[in-house]
Amino acid sequence: MYGNTHHQFRLNEENGGRLVAINRPERVTQRMIAELAGVSQATVSLVLNGKTDSTTRIPDETRQRVLQVIRDTTYVADPAARRLAGVGNNLIGIFTYEHAFPNESSDFYTPLLTGIEGAAEQIGVDLLMFTSAPVIEGRRRLFHENNRLRLADGCLLLGREMDADELTRLVNSDYPFVAIGRRDAAEGRIPYVGVDYGAATASLARLAIDLGHKSFYYLHLPYDAESTRDRKDGLNSELAAAGLAVETAVTDGTNLAADWARVRRGQPTVLFVEDAGHAEALRNLAIADGVSVPEALSIIALGERTRPSEHTVDFTRLSAPREELGSRAVALLDQIMNGTGGSTGLPQQQLVSCTVIAGTTMAIPRVGSI
Amino acid sequence: MYGNTHHQFRLNEENGGRLVAINRPERVTQRMIAELAGVSQATVSLVLNGKTDSTTRIPDETRQRVLQVIRDTTYVADPAARRLAGVGNNLIGIFTYEHAFPNESSDFYTPLLTGIEGAAEQIGVDLLMFTSAPVIEGRRRLFHENNRLRLADGCLLLGREMDADELTRLVNSDYPFVAIGRRDAAEGRIPYVGVDYGAATASLARLAIDLGHKSFYYLHLPYDAESTRDRKDGLNSELAAAGLAVETAVTDGTNLAADWARVRRGQPTVLFVEDAGHAEALRNLAIADGVSVPEALSIIALGERTRPSEHTVDFTRLSAPREELGSRAVALLDQIMNGTGGSTGLPQQQLVSCTVIAGTTMAIPRVGSI
DNA sequence: CTGAAAGCGCTTACAG
DNA sequence: CTGAAAGCGCTTACAG
Numbered sequence: 059m060y061g062n063t064h065h066q067f068r069l070n071e072e073n074g075g076r077l078v079a080i081n082r083p084e085r086v087t088q089r090m091i092a093e094l095a096g097v098s099q100a101t102v103s104l105v106l107n108g109k110t111d112s113t114t115r116i117p118d119e120t121r122q123r124v125l126q127v128i129r130d131t132t133y134v135a136d137p138a139a140r141r142l143a144g145v146g147n148n149l150i151g152i153f154t155y156e157h158a159f160p161n162e163s164s165d166f167y168t169p170l171l172t173g174i175e176g177a178a179e180q181i182g183v184d185l186l187m188f189t190s191a192p193v194i195e196g197r198r199r200l201f202h203e204n205n206r207l208r209l210a211d212g213c214l215l216l217g218r219e220m221d222a223d224e225l226t227r228l229v230n231s232d233y234p235f236v237a238i239g240r241r242d243a244a245e246g247r248i249p250y251v252g253v254d255y256g257a258a259t260a261s262l263a264r265l266a267i268d269l270g271h272k273s274f275y276y277l278h279l280p281y282d283a284e285s286t287r288d289r290k291d292g293l294n295s296e297l298a299a300a301g302l303a304v305e306t307a308v309t310d311g312t313n314l315a316a317d318w319a320r321v322r323r324g325q326p327t328v329l330f331v332e333d334a335g336h337a338e339a340l341r342n343l344a345i346a347d348g349v350s351v352p353e354a355l356s357i358i359a360l361g362e363r364t365r366p367s368e369h370t371v372d373f374t375r376l377s378a379p380r381e382e383l384g385s386r387a388v389a390l391l392d393q394i395m396n397g398t399g400g401s402t403g404l405p406q407q408q409l410v411s412c413t414v415i416a417g418t419t420m421a422i423p424r425v426g427s428i
Numbered sequence: 429m430y431g432n433t434h435h436q437f438r439l440n441e442e443n444g445g446r447l448v449a450i451n452r453p454e455r456v457t458q459r460m461i462a463e464l465a466g467v468s469q470a471t472v473s474l475v476l477n478g479k480t481d482s483t484t485r486i487p488d489e490t491r492q493r494v495l496q497v498i499r500d501t502t503y504v505a506d507p508a509a510r511r512l513a514g515v516g517n518n519l520i521g522i523f524t525y526e527h528a529f530p531n532e533s534s535d536f537y538t539p540l541l542t543g544i545e546g547a548a549e550q551i552g553v554d555l556l557m558f559t560s561a562p563v564i565e566g567r568r569r570l571f572h573e574n575n576r577l578r579l580a581d582g583c584l585l586l587g588r589e590m591d592a593d594e595l596t597r598l599v600n601s602d603y604p605f606v607a608i609g610r611r612d613a614a615e616g617r618i619p620y621v622g623v624d625y626g627a628a629t630a631s632l633a634r635l636a637i638d639l640g641h642k643s644f645y646y647l648h649l650p651y652d653a654e655s656t657r658d659r660k661d662g663l664n665s666e667l668a669a670a671g672l673a674v675e676t677a678v679t680d681g682t683n684l685a686a687d688w689a690r691v692r693r694g695q696p697t698v699l700f701v702e703d704a705g706h707a708e709a710l711r712n713l714a715i716a717d718g719v720s721v722p723e724a725l726s727i728i729a730l731g732e733r734t735r736p737s738e739h740t741v742d743f744t745r746l747s748a749p750r751e752e753l754g755s756r757a758v759a760l761l762d763q764i765m766n767g768t769g770g771s772t773g774l775p776q777q778q779l780v781s782c783t784v785i786a787g788t789t790m791a792i793p794r795v796g797s798i
Numbered sequence: 799c800t801g802a803a804a805g806c807g808c809t810t811a812c813a814g
Numbered sequence: 815c816t817g818a819a820a821g822c823g824c825t826t827a828c829a830g
Contacts, residue, residue: 085576087823095799103825116799132571132601134578139823141508142806148560148581151539168538172529178559184576187549187555190518206554207506209517228500232455395564459808468817473809486815509807512822 077359086133094131102128106135109137109144141209150391151210153367155197156189157219165364167216171239173384174214181392186210190218207233210396212345214387215240219283236391238383240284240409249394249406253388255285255360258376258412259292259330262358263373266328268298270356271423274304275326277317277340279333287297287362289332311336318343327423328356337373341419352421359419374417379410386410456503465490465497472498478503479492492637494636518553520761521580527558535734537586540608543754544584555581556580570594577603581640582765583681584608588651607760608655608753612777619764621757621778625655625730626747628782629662632728635744635784636698637670641726641793644674647687649708659702659730681706682795688713697793698726704733707743709787722791729789744787745792749780756780 086108088313092099092383097120103218104116105124127133137147152158152174158167180186184207186209192197197217200207201224211233214226222243228235229244238253266274276293277326305324309317311333318340322327337359341351349355352374359375390404431442444570458476462469467490474486475494494628496504510519522528522544535656548555559739567587570577571594582604585595592613598605599614610622636644643782646663649656660676675694679687688710691699701707707729711721719725722744729745760774 080590087824089823098800099823100825101800104800109827120799132575132577134576135825136512136823138511139806140825141806142512142822143824143826145825147576149556149579154820157542157545159538159545168529172527175527175529175557178557179562182560182562184560184579185556186519186558187545189545190552190554192549192552201502201504206507206518209507209511220772257599382626387659400703425803455807459807469807470818472818473807477809490815506807508808509822510826513810514822515809686805760804786818791809 073257085136086131088133088135091124091127091131091133095120095127097124103135133207137209141291146395147212149186150178150183150388151188151207151213153198153200153207153213153215155189155215155220157193158189158216159347168220168364170216170384173381173386174383174388176381177385183211183310183389185393190215201227212236212391214391218279218285218384223232225322234394236387236389236394238387239287240407242284246407249390249409251383251390251408253285253383254290254409254411255288255376255378255380258414259289259360260296261414262330262360262374262376263293263296263402266356266358266420267296268300269356269420269422272302273324273326273423274302274328274330275321275324276306277309277321277336278306279330280310282309286332293330304319308418309336311339314339315343318347322347322349326355328358328420330358330360332360334361334373334375337375338371341371341373346398352419354424356420356423362415371419372417373415374420375415376412378412378416383411429461434760440679443505443523450645455476455506456501458493458503458505461497461501461503464501465494467494471532473677481524495748507796515776517581519556519580519584520548520553520758521556521577523558523561523568523577523583523592524586525585527563529557534589536675538734539750539753540586543751543756544758545754546751547755547758551758553758553762555582557750558583564578571597572671574796582606582761588655604761604764606757606764608757610658612654618779619760620776621746621753621760621780623655623656624779624781625746625755626702628664628784629659629733631729631784632730632744632746633663633666633712636726636728637666637672638672639726641698641792642672643694643793644672644698644700645691645694646676646700647691647702647706650678656702661699662676665679679706681709684709685713688717692717692719696725698790700730702730703766704743711741711743722789724794726790726793731784741789742787743785744790745785746782747785748782 076387088102091102101116101120101126105121106128112161127266130234137149141147156166156169158171174185186427188198188206190206191200191202215235215237216241220237220241220243225237225241225248226244229247235249237248237250239250239253241248241250276290276299278290284410290385293304304328307317307320314336321340331340344355344357345350351357357373359373360378362375386408390406390408395403441604442729458472461472471486471490472494475491475496486785524537529780530536541706544555558568558576560576569689585605585607588609590607590611590613595607595611595618596614599617605619607618607734608622609620611618612621631785637785644667646660648660648705658734663674675696677687684706693712699710701710707727709726714721714725714727721727727743729743732743732745756778760776760778
């Protein structure tokens with residue numbers, strides 16, 4: 059693919075007599091830089107990698123000459139070759155199990171990517187999005203015929219659900235990675251930065267209990283993901299401690315009207331909803347049905363919409379610091395790839411706290427309200 | 429980095445007597461596969477790359493044996509080595525002059541990235557985001573000390589304003605790239621996929637003229653970007669053709685109340701606003717000021733918010749197909765990098781049409797209305 | 799101080 | 815049909 063075609067260079071007079079590549083140079087290599095600078099290829103590599111330690115000292119004049127040619131040709135070392143020769147590329151991969159960029163309905167990753175981009179810029183790495191892994195049945199496969207994970211020095215894994223076998227295989231492979239979201243696969247050996255949904259959900263449950271609620275209903279997503287389980291566990295354990303029970307149902311959001319009818323039959327005074335979008339729709343259904351919120355029914359969302367402007371209602375809810383999640387994941391991955399750099403290390407598994415937002419959709423329960 | 433540590437394999441009895449890697453295998457190579465299957469390393473490569481053409485025929489029995497070992501060891505070829513051996517690295521770079529991922533206030537790139545991701549997936553390339561180029565004074569520099577553009581096979585450029593000198597230098601470097609948005613730098617040699625703002629703005633002007641508007645006001649952004657100029661030109665030429673003038677002012681949105689006061693003194697019957705967010709704010713200011721929209725004042729937005737849910741008002745406006753813009757840019761870049769593949773080539777400079785949305789903020793002008 | 803050389807893990811003509 | 819060998823562009827001991 060990158061043949062041995064000869065490249066031509068000429069002096070560009072409008073540019074202070076610097077060398078400028080013409081005639082579609084296939085790919086500039088260190089050998090060409092070396093020729094142009096009148097040194098050996100190894101010297102170019104040495105200059106490039108700033109080996110200024112006692113053993114290999116290159117005269118400043120030579121160094122400057124080489125650097126100038128590099129600037130003029132906008133040369134960069136071939137990442138694949140560097141990689142093969144055993145050094146890193148300052149490349150962090152991002153593998154998303156679903157499409158990374160939102161369509162109109164879902165916008166799960168955007169805040170994470172915002173945090174990731176900021177952190178990546180800070181530590182000076184580029185981001186490689188593995189879009190070549192095709193999305194099959196709504197999901198990407200980590201290991202497939204033409205796996206390219208190793209183009210990057212390490213990788214961030216994003217997705218609501220991750221395949222436990224793939225995760226185990228990855229953790230056994232010694233390839234540096236960090237999952238975003240708590241993962242309990244591989245006997246707890248997965249490095250992750252997750253959200254403490256359990257604690258925040260428990261706080262919200264406690265709040266409802268303190269207000270006097272006794273009749274709880276929980277509508278959650280049909281996933282087996284840790285994030286779904288943590289919320290469920292947080293709610294259940296807090297209620298169990300108070301001697302209360304909760305009626306639970308699952309919804310994928312395709313028939314919320316039916317879900318609402320079922321909720322109504324259950325006659326709860328407080329409804330916990332995992333998905334913020336569902337919470338909003340259910341509130342509208344309740345009101346349309348003559349059930350006032352929060353007077354007759356409190357509704358609590360265990361998540362929130364991506365951007366404030368999408369919230370027409372100020373729900374009583376938990377708020378996950380998603381940008382922070384992204385930047386902390388980058389920091390942890392950086393540490394795994396490059397070591398702690400002297401300071402005490404970050405824990406391999408981290409949970410960041412949610413904020414509990416009081417909002418306006420929870421009130422003291424009314425008897426026989428629904 | 430990937431040492432020569434010896435790997436151990438053992439028969440896993442729970443797995444039908446297949447070979448399974450144990451003890452943190454550093455990295456499985458073709459050489460190991462070859463040893464295990466009792467063939468040469470080259471044969472493994474041949475099997476892997478499915479070279480079944482007349483010259484290189486491998487007996488099915490051998491092939492199956494090799495494939496089985498590959499499955500058992502969960503081997504994948506090192507992409508860096510493949511790439512170095514001459515198979516392309518299938519990497520498209522994305523250089524964004526501003527931060528690629530949105531904060532709460534702006535979300536310029538997201539729809540583009542959605543289109544880019546879809547197209548990248550289709551042609552099987554990964555996406556490299558140049559986040560290592562630091563954002564200085566709100567902008568990234570294309571050419572800086574540690575330019576890493578050549579990490580990718582080619583590159584997409586996104587940003588409202590691009591430096592003409594940088595663009596010229598890039599186009600002279602023979603590095604394949606495509607700008608998103610019309611660019612007239614470098615004597616028209618910049619390959620781009622842009623939006624035809626001029627035509628859509630002219631259509632909207634025509635609409636207003638046909639409704640009987642004679643008093644026009646235009647509030648645009650303080651940029652010298654092509655996108656700003658095209659809209660201005662579209663409006664001006666259409667009005668000039670009808671013998672009408674337009675009062676023009678610039679705003680950066682920081683003091684829209686003052687802008688509104690100025691507009692009001694101008695007493696237009698129709699107000700064109702470049703930025704959709706500003707249009708929305710100005711409409712609110714007008715209404716608060718006792719000026720009904722569109723009865724007393726028509727307002728036309730020359731852009732739109734990123735997502736429908738953010739539109740509280742159905743503005744008369746133009747709508748740019750941003751996802752399409754992203755996917756067409758990928759297609760054009762792919763062509764520039766790899767050739768047309770037989771079919772007739774895509775034009776190097778493309779303009780996609782906007783949709784004109786009638787909306788509810790334009791009406792027949794009332795005399796002495798404002 | 800700098801060059802020649804080995805080696806990273808692959809692919810692909812080219813010989814057997 | 816399959817193996818030995820060259821080469822992709824780098825980095826890094828190791829000799830001069």
